[in-house]
Each structure stands twice: as structure tokens, then as C-alpha cells.
Amino acid sequence: MATIEINFDGLIGPMHNYAGLSPGNIASASNAGAISRPREAALQGLAKMKRLMDRGLVQGFFPPLRRPGVAALRMLGFTGDDHAVLARAAAEDAVLFNNICSASSMWAANAATVIAGADSGDGRVHLIAANLASMLHRSFEAPETFAMLRRIFRDDRHFAVHPALPATPHFSDEGAANHMRLTTAHGTRGTNVFVHGASRGSRFPERQARRAGEAVARLAGTNGLHVLQSQAAIEAGAFHNDVVAVANEQVLLAHADAFADRDALMAALDRAVPGFIPIEIDTIGLDEAIRSYLFNSQLITLPEGGMALILPAEVQAEPRVWAAVQAIVAGNNPVNEAIVVDVRESMRNGGGPACLRLRVPVDAAARAAIDPRFLLDERRWSALWRLVEAHWPEAIDARHLADPALWAEVTAAHDALDRFLTEGD
Structure with missing residues (x-):
């Protein structure tokens, strides 16, 4: 089997809420305090x-981290049983409490940076956990x-999993959301692009440090x-x-204003990547x-050939964006299909289809070494769907965290998911 790319999506957790904790994330800030729907979000x-499974792609998932984060509060000196820890934190530091209630691990693109085995020094797939140091809740x-x-x-013969870099501004690391890989095929050596910010007096935080990308490499x-x-x-x-x-x-696929030195990047990629195909969009602002999250789409290779964009439904609400999508699909390039999906609960908190997944390229041996409980087939997908329907809260008011x-309801949901992972479905 040739090397394929597995998308590991974050299963949206039962504590999914709109607390507006992320400066610079306009959607998150705009919906702060609104009613969230965790069950609908996860479904x-x-x-x-x-x-994606129906199109023949291999699909994995990451379970949500337990929230509220009692373990984090214990590290900060709160004592007693779980209820006492949460009650004291809520009473003494409401801001901290809201931050440890965040279900933001749903956005798996921030879990780690993944370096393909074809690119690494030892032939293994490397996953470097992100420190997410720029945002308290993350x-x-x-x-x-x-x-x-x-x-x-878990198999060290095929994977090297690294702990996060030091959690300081010098090494602030937001994971695969700031990493791109270009190559002629998933299994051949590629060019890794690490995108970073800088201290430029921007009105929003520039979260990714160059030193982080250099350390990951x-x-x-x-x-x-x-x-x-x-x-x-950044300003937008x-x-x-x-x-x-x-x-x-x-x-x-990029907006024409995505990079500080667009010309230098395009020239470097043209030299490094045989058959490099840039698709730059300058017809939309x-x-x-950012409203539509056009570029936060998943761009995937289909098993039968060609590529598809997995787009949020919001692209259809912006006439010029939808026209750009149609032009991409009709153009002389490998992207020949647009698949629109409804992830509005994630979008309202500032994350689209690409935010929800981490891409992991694997050959046959590496795929066989992945813990199979985290890979989905029809049976396990159906079991997860039923579990979410039965246990995830219907709605959460961010004022009532x-x-x-x-x-208690959220703990029961996490317990049910743990049983699914440890006892089978």
C-alpha cells in the first residue's frame, strides 16, 4: 500500500461552550456568551x-480532553475532591475557571506538528505536541x-512522539495550523513550510514563534x-x-495576502517542488x-485521483467566495470537486473543517502500528454517534459553567467515552 494521509479529527467534547477566550479569533469573540450545542457540534x-469515509479515505479521531480540567486546578493548589476543587476555583477565580472549562482540544490541527517519515532524519513519522503557550485556556x-x-x-519503530517545546513566548507553538507540506506524493520527500508571526505591534497576538518551527525541524x-x-x-x-x-x-491554495514575502516563497517552492501548482485568490478580501473560512478547508487527495476541497457551508453565504470556489474547481488544476459540510457549531467558535483535523501520513507498516481503537470503520463510527446522542449535553449557557x-453530566459523558475506548463498543 502506498503512503496515505489519515485525517484524525477531534471529537468535539461535551463541554463545548462559547466563553470567548481567544483574542484575535473574531468568530470566538463575536459569539462569546451565546448558547452552544455540544451534542449537535459533535454530531x-x-x-x-x-x-470522507464514504469517499474511501481512512479516518481517525482524537477523544476530547476531560473538561473541566480538574487536574490543572490541582497543579495550581486547589485541593479536595473533584467537586470541591471546581467549586472553589469557580468562586475564587472565575476567569481561570472559564479557561479550564474550554473544549478547545476539538481543534486537532493544534495538537501537534507532524513531520512525514519521508522527510525525517530517521524515517519515522514525528509528532511534536504543541505547547499552545499564547492562550491560557489552550x-x-x-x-x-x-x-x-x-x-x-505507541509503536516507536514507526513513530516518534515528542513532548511540547518550553511554554514560553520564545517557543510559542500552535502546531500543524502553521505548518504546510508540499510534495509530489505523500510518500515522497517533501518541502516543509513553517509559518510564523513576529512582534510587529499587531492588534491581535502573533501566536507562532519562528524558533518553534526551527526547533520542530x-x-x-x-x-x-x-x-x-x-x-x-493577522490584523484581519x-x-x-x-x-x-x-x-x-x-x-x-492561498489568499494573495497570506505571506509577508509572497514572491520569495513562491520562488522557493517552484525550485523545491516538482510540478508546483500555486492557486492564489485575489478576488476576495x-x-x-476569514468570515467564510474558505482557506480553512481540507484539501485532500481522493483515492480515485484528483483532489477535493472539504468546505464549510459558510462559503455559500458569500457570493464572491462561492464564485472563487467554482473557479478553482473549474480551473486547470488537480482540485476538481467541492464538498460542502455543516460544522457551524465549530465555526461559531472560530474553527472550520481544517481546524478539526490533524493530518498524519503513513505507509502500510505505520498504519498497522496505530492503535486501532482510534481508527473508524462503519461499526465504530455508528457506536460513537449513538454514544454522543445518549450522553452529550444538548445545550450549554456559557454563563452557567x-x-x-x-x-456531573459532562463527567458521565467522558466516562462513557472511556468505556468505549477501553472495553470496546
Whole structure:
């Protein structure tokens, strides 16, 4: 079997809520305090996974991290049983409490940076957990994410799972959302592009440090291009590169204003990637791109050949964006299909189809080494769907995160998922 790319989607957790914790994420800030629908959110994510499965792609999933994050609170000095820890934190530090209630691990693109075995120094797939140091609510995720990745990619013959870089601004790392790989095929050596920000006085945080990309490349024994994101994109609300650019094999789909030095990047990729195909969009503004999340689509290679864009339904609400999609599909390039999916619950919190998944390229031996409990077939997908229907809360008011009845309901949902993973379905 040739090397394929498996999408591991984050299963949206039962604590999915709109607390508006992410400066620079316009959708998250705009919906702060609104009513979220965790059950509907998780089912939307599962439906997206099923669309890819139905097209013959291999699909994996990451379980949500347990929230509220009692373990994080214990590290900060809160004591007692779980209920006492949560009650004291809610009473003494409401801001901290809201942050440890975040279900943001749903966005698996921020779990890690993945370096393909064909590109690494030892031939293994390397996964470097992201420290997510720039946002308090996400900074709690790194140790748990590392443990989860070690559990799933446990065979050291095929995978090297690295803990997160030091959680400082110097190494601020948001994972695969700021990494692209271009290559002639998933199994051949490629060119890794690490996109970073800089201290430029932007009104929003520039979350990815260049040093982080450089460290990731060293850990995996690879080289790459280190590219500065444009300040205009940051100012418009592109808090990650994957809000304005996405790549797959030889294709780079990007907004014309995505990069600070567009010409240098295009020239470097033209030299490095045989058959490089840039698709630049200049017919829509950055504001339209960010409202619709056009570039936060999944760009996938189909088993029968050609490529498809997995797009959020919001692209159809923007006439110029939808016209751009139709032009891409009709153009002289490998992208010949647009598949629209409904992930509006994720979109309202600032994450589209690409945010929800981590891409892991594997050959046959590496695929066989993945813990099979985290790979989906029809039976396991159906069991997950039923589990979510039975246990996920229908709605959460972000003003009521300190309700003990909600904690109990969410804990029961996590317990049910743990049983699914440990006892079978």
C-alpha cells in the first residue's frame, strides 16, 4: 500500500461552550456568551468524518480532553475532591475557571506538528505536541495531548512522539495550523513550510514563534522554509496560517495576502517542488476569507485521483467566495470537486473543517502500528454517534459553567467515552 494521509479529527467534547477566550479569533469573540450545542457540534463533526469515509479515505479521531480540567486546578493548589476543587476555583477565580472549562482540544490541527517519515532524519513519522503557550485556556492541553498521542502512536519503530517545546513566548507553538507540506506524493520527500508571526505591534497576538518551527525541524531531523505570515492577515483575524492558506501534495491554495514575502516563497517552492501548482485568490478580501473560512478547508487527495476541497457551508453565504470556489474547481488544476459540510457549531467558535483535523501520513507498516481503537470503520463510527446522542449535553449557557449539574453530566459523558475506548463498543 502506498503512503496515505489519515485525517484524525477531534471529537468535539461535551463541554463545548462559547466563553470567548481567544483574542484575535473574531468568530470566538463575536459569539462569546451565546448558547452552544455540544451534542449537535459533535454530531456535525462525526458527519464530516463520515463524508470522507464514504469517499474511501481512512479516518481517525482524537477523544476530547476531560473538561473541566480538574487536574490543572490541582497543579495550581486547589485541593479536595473533584467537586470541591471546581467549586472553589469557580468562586475564587472565575476567569481561570472559564479557561479550564474550554473544549478547545476539538481543534486537532493544534495538537501537534507532524513531520512525514519521508522527510525525517530517521524515517519515522514525528509528532511534536504543541505547547499552545499564547492562550491560557489552550496552554493546559499540552501534557494531556502528549499522553494521548503516545497512546495512539505507541509503536516507536514507526513513530516518534515528542513532548511540547518550553511554554514560553520564545517557543510559542500552535502546531500543524502553521505548518504546510508540499510534495509530489505523500510518500515522497517533501518541502516543509513553517509559518510564523513576529512582534510587529499587531492588534491581535502573533501566536507562532519562528524558533518553534526551527526547533520542530531539528527534533525531526528535517529542513524547511521558515516563512513570515503577513501582518495584514493577522490584523484581519487570521490567527493561524491555515485560515489563509492550505496545501496538499503539489498544490498551494492561498489568499494573495497570506505571506509577508509572497514572491520569495513562491520562488522557493517552484525550485523545491516538482510540478508546483500555486492557486492564489485575489478576488476576495481577507475579511471575506476569514468570515467564510474558505482557506480553512481540507484539501485532500481522493483515492480515485484528483483532489477535493472539504468546505464549510459558510462559503455559500458569500457570493464572491462561492464564485472563487467554482473557479478553482473549474480551473486547470488537480482540485476538481467541492464538498460542502455543516460544522457551524465549530465555526461559531472560530474553527472550520481544517481546524478539526490533524493530518498524519503513513505507509502500510505505520498504519498497522496505530492503535486501532482510534481508527473508524462503519461499526465504530455508528457506536460513537449513538454514544454522543445518549450522553452529550444538548445545550450549554456559557454563563452557567459553574453549575454542578453540568459538571456531573459532562463527567458521565467522558466516562462513557472511556468505556468505549477501553472495553470496546
